Amino acid sequence: MKANRRRKMFTNSSAQVGIGTLIIFIAMVLVAAVAAAVLIQTSGTLQQKAQSTGKQATQEVSSNLIVKNIEGVRAKDSSLVLSQTIDLIRLKVGLNVGSQSVDVNQVVISITDGTTANNLVYAGNQKSYATIGASDGAMDTFNSTDAGKNLQKLLTGTTTTSSAFNNADHYFTVDKIRDEDASFSQSNPVMNTGDLINVYIATTSPSAVSADYKYVGTTNTSAGLKSAGLNLVPRTVVNIILTPESGVVTNADFVTPSSYGVKETVQLYP
Incomplete structure (x- = not known):
C-alpha cells in the first residue's frame, strides 16, 4: 500500500505584480503623450507669435x-x-x-x-x-x-x-x-x-x-x-x-x- 502523498497548492503572485506594472507603464505613456501634444501645440503657437513679433519688430526698425x-x-x-x-x-x-x-x-x-x-x-x-x-x-x-x-x-x-x-x-x-x-x-x-x-x-x-x-x-x-x-x-x-x-x-x-x-x-x- 502506497504511503499517503501530501499535495501542496502552488501559489505564484508574480503575474499580478506584472499586470499592475503594465497598467502603470501604460498610464505613464498616455500622460507623456498628452504632455508631448500640449508641448508641441504650445511650441507651435509660440513660434507663430515669435515670427509675427519678429516681422513687426523688423518693420518698426526698418521703416522710417x-x-x-x-x-x-x-x-x-x-x-x-x-x-x-x-x-x-x-x-x-x-x-x-x-x-x-x-x-x-x-x-x-x-x-x-x-x-x-x-x-x-x-x-x-x-x-x-x-x-x-x-x-x-x-x-x-x-x-x-x-x-x-x-x-x-x-x-x-x-x-x-x-x-x-x-x-x-x-x-x-x-x-x-x-x-x-x-x-x-x-x-x-x-x-x-x-x-x-x-x-x-x-x-x-x-x-x-x-x-x-x-x-x-x-x-x-x-x-x-x-x-x-x-x-x-x-x-x-x-x-x-x-x-x-x-x-x-x-x-x-x-x-x-x-x-x-x-x-x-x-x-x-x-
Missing part, C-alpha cells in the same frame, strides 16, 4: 522717413512786399535704405512753435476727421490728381465734417519729386524706397492773414489766407515730428534765422 531738408516760404503781395513770418513749410522727404513702403495717408505730422501745436493728417485722409461711421474726413474739394489745387485749398480753404475748421491747422499736402515706379499719387500716396516727395505744412500767422497777401510762392492765395495759429517769426524754435503708421518716428528740430532779410524762401533745416 528721412527729412532731407526743410525750406520756409513767406507770403507776398503782387508788389513783392513780404510777410514777416514763415507762412508755408516745405519738407523734402524720402525713405531710409531697406525701408518698407510707407502710406502717407496714415502719417501724422505734429508741429509746434513753442506756443501752438498742430497735429496734421494728409488732406486725402477720409477717416481721421470724419463723423462717426462716415468717410467724409478728407479736406473739402480735395483733388485726387492736382497737387497744386490741394496746396491752394490748404492755404485758403475750410472744411466741414463733424465741425468746421481751417484746413491750415488740420491737414498737410504732398507732391511727388521722384517716383520711378509710378506708385505715388494724390489719391494713393504710397512711398517706396527711392521715392522723394515734398510735404507742405501751412504755418500762416494771424498777421499774414490780416495783411491779405495774394501769393505764397507761386500759389495764388487771393481767396484769402486762413490762419494755422502758428507764428514763425525770426528766432522761433520749431519742432516737427513725423509719425508713420508703423516704423520709427522722425524728428526735425530747427531755429528760424535771426533775420529773413529780403529772402522769399528761407533755408531752415539742416
